[in-house]
Amino acid sequence: MKNLFFRICLGLLVFTWSACLDGKDLHGDKQDDNEEQSVEYRTITVSITSDRDGVLCQLYQTYPFDEKGNLIASPCLKAYTPVSSYVQIPTTVKTLYVLVDKNKIYESDATEVSLHIK
Secondary structure (H helix, E strand, C coil): CHHHHHHHHHHHHHHHHHHHHCCCCCCHHHHHHHHHHCCCEEEEEEEEEECCCCCEEEEECCCCECCCCCECCCCCEEEECCEEEEEEEECCCCEEEEEECCCEEEEEECCCEEEEEC
């Protein structure tokens, strides 16, 4: 019985060792998934002013409304004017959207948000 157990263990060891010699990575699939999921971020400056203080401004990474006009996105920044802040956004985002008082939307380049609201 001990001899059979020893042979099975030796066979598994040889099998595992031969997989390593063939250059196969037994955990390669998991590493590839992690690399695809990694997202790089950059920090941008957000500066929003207005003629009157206390105007609600919300910054979105995607267009916040659906085709029916329903608000579907969550803001990455929500503040009242004057706003002077920094936000981290994914490097894949090219356009940011600023929603002012829940009825006006402004587009901004994703490198910096500098806006004066009248």
